[in-house]
Amino acid sequence: xxxxxxxxxxxxxxxxxxxxxxALVGFVGYAQWNGSxxxxxxxxxxxxxxxxxxxxxxxxQTELRAQIEAAEAEVQRFQESSTTSSxxxxxxxxxxxxxxxxxxxxxxxxxxxxxxxxxxxRIVPAGENPAxxxxxxxDLRDIVAALWASGAEGIAINGERLxxxxxxxxxxxxxxxxxxxxxxxxxxEAIGADGLLDRFxxxxxxxxxxxxxxxxxGLEFATANRLEIELPAFIGNTRFRWAVPSEQVQ
Amino acid sequence: MRGRTAQFSLVAVAMVIGLLAxxxxxxxxxPAEVTRLSAQELSTLIETLTQRNRELRTGLADIREQVxxxxxLGSQGQSAIDVSREDLRRITAFAALAPVEGQGIVMIxxxxxxxxxxxxxxxxxxxxxxxxxxxxxxxxxxxxxxxxGALSLQVDGVAIAKRFSLRAIGSPEGLLAAVERPGGIxxxxxxxxxxxxxxxxxxxxxxxxTAVSLAPTVGEAGE
Numbered sequence: 428x429x430x431x432x433x434x435x436x437x438x439x440x441x442x443x444x445x446x447x448x449x450a451l452v453g454f455v456g457y458a459q460w461n462g463s464x465x466x467x468x469x470x471x472x473x474x475x476x477x478x479x480x481x482x483x484x485x486x487x488q489t490e491l492r493a494q495i496e497a498a499e500a501e502v503q504r505f506q507e508s509s510t511t512s513s514x515x516x517x518x519x520x521x522x523x524x525x526x527x528x529x530x531x532x533x534x535x536x537x538x539x540x541x542x543x544x545x546x547x548x549r550i551v552p553a554g555e556n557p558a559x560x561x562x563x564x565x566d567l568r569d570i571v572a573a574l575w576a577s578g579a580e581g582i583a584i585n586g587e588r589l590x591x592x593x594x595x596x597x598x599x600x601x602x603x604x605x606x607x608x609x610x611x612x613x614x615x616e617a618i619g620a621d622g623l624l625d626r627f628x629x630x631x632x633x634x635x636x637x638x639x640x641x642x643x644x645g646l647e648f649a650t651a652n653r654l655e656i657e658l659p660a661f662i663g664n665t666r667f668r669w670a671v672p673s674e675q676v677q
Numbered sequence: 678m679r680g681r682t683a684q685f686s687l688v689a690v691a692m693v694i695g696l697l698a699x700x701x702x703x704x705x706x707x708p709a710e711v712t713r714l715s716a717q718e719l720s721t722l723i724e725t726l727t728q729r730n731r732e733l734r735t736g737l738a739d740i741r742e743q744v745x746x747x748x749x750l751g752s753q754g755q756s757a758i759d760v761s762r763e764d765l766r767r768i769t770a771f772a773a774l775a776p777v778e779g780q781g782i783v784m785i786x787x788x789x790x791x792x793x794x795x796x797x798x799x800x801x802x803x804x805x806x807x808x809x810x811x812x813x814x815x816x817x818x819x820x821x822x823x824x825x826g827a828l829s830l831q832v833d834g835v836a837i838a839k840r841f842s843l844r845a846i847g848s849p850e851g852l853l854a855a856v857e858r859p860g861g862i863x864x865x866x867x868x869x870x871x872x873x874x875x876x877x878x879x880x881x882x883x884x885x886x887t888a889v890s891l892a893p894t895v896g897e898a899g900e
Binding site for chain 2: 572
């Protein structure tokens with residue numbers, strides 16, 4: 428190749444690189460404008476006010492939960508540091524620790540599985556229902572049901588520990604677990620004996636709906652066994668207003 | 678000289694791309710997620726979050742009262758043990774390890790309900806604020822889930838007949854309104870299952886403790 432044709436080749440390469448970069452700038456710029464505040468102005472003022480209120484309530488909830496966590500820790504410190512040394516007290520503290528563990532009020536660690544699910548990356552074909560391509564609240568409920576049925580001993584979704592009063596509730600395409608408003612991707616962590624993932628994948632609750640939706644609509648789905656995971660403790664209200672223990676615990 | 682100009686141009690383009698990419702990622706974060714909800718969805722979400730925050734505030738007040746009791750008692754003597762014993766009663770009731778009683782609702786279901794429908798009913802009751810639930814005499818724990826057995830539905834290994842009761846303790850009015858609201862769980866189930874569901878408020882609902890051990894076999898308390 429002559430020096431002249433080599434220079435011409437370099438120039439064309441340079442032009443192609445700059446062209447590519449500028450095209451990328453244009454694309455990102457368009458996407459940026461498309462999701463910019465200016466565009467959000469087009470949403471109704473009712474929606475803006477509502478979104479603002481939701482963010483405020485979430486902030487308030489974060490603060491309340493932090494305060495509850497601190498107060499619960501203080502209660503446990505009092506219980507563990509009691510100066511009355513007796514067999515009865517030791518037994519009581521053991522029972523409290525066991526009850527807290529069973530109830531999901533303390534962290535739990537052990538072998539388990541991690542399951543992640545997120546909206547499909549596929550382009551929604553014309554005439555298809557877009558809801559088919561996003562993670563629905565039923566998907567999470569099915570995953571959780573399949574995990575319990577497979578012998579899970581503790582479960583958390585995006586860091587929200589499930590307890591006896593937990594619900595998984597859908598608001599539009601978003602999900603409320605306990606008191607927290609969660610968005611995809613969803614990370615479900617579960618502790619359970621060896622073979623938990625195999626049992627889960629074969630369970631009817633998984634295969635019935637969500638397993639099929641993963642196949643049909645390409646919901647992003649991944650699983651992994653873990654030798655050790657740690658689930659957070661539940662943080663929320665554990666004081667009953669209506670239910671009263673009807674027998675003294677011995 | 679020409680090479681230097683090219684380098685500057687590339688750096689400038691890269692910076693612009695970086696700035697735009699960061700802006701794009703930020704604009705796709707949570708606030709945009711919330712603004713994508715419809716006005717009706719936002720209204721439901723605000724109502725739910727407000728209610729949950731109210732419950733959290735009440736719970737926080739109760740814990741602080743407990744801390745105050747311990748502080749007054751100075752962690753010493755029989756009185757402190759009594760407070761701890763009361764705490765144990767509370768936690769075992771919460772975990773379904775102890776029987777409980779109180780006001781609530783009783784649902785009588787008769788027909789062909791599948792496992793998904795029963796799990797949805799339980800989830801709906803929990804979401805409406807039920808503090809304790811039982812299917813017939815099976816107390817629902819965190820791990821309880823309805824499955825389709827060989828012959829019938831099962832909860833915690835116990836067969837559930839086609840006619841069964843679902844009892845929940847909580848605000849009778851709140852629970853009833855939640856399950857009976859237009860478009861609510863009962864009206865939805867009527868579209869998909871062949872079953873009758875009768876609901877009534879009850880002044881006294883008594884629920885047993887779970888018969889299942891909730892002590893983990895491989896899980897242990899974390900640090």
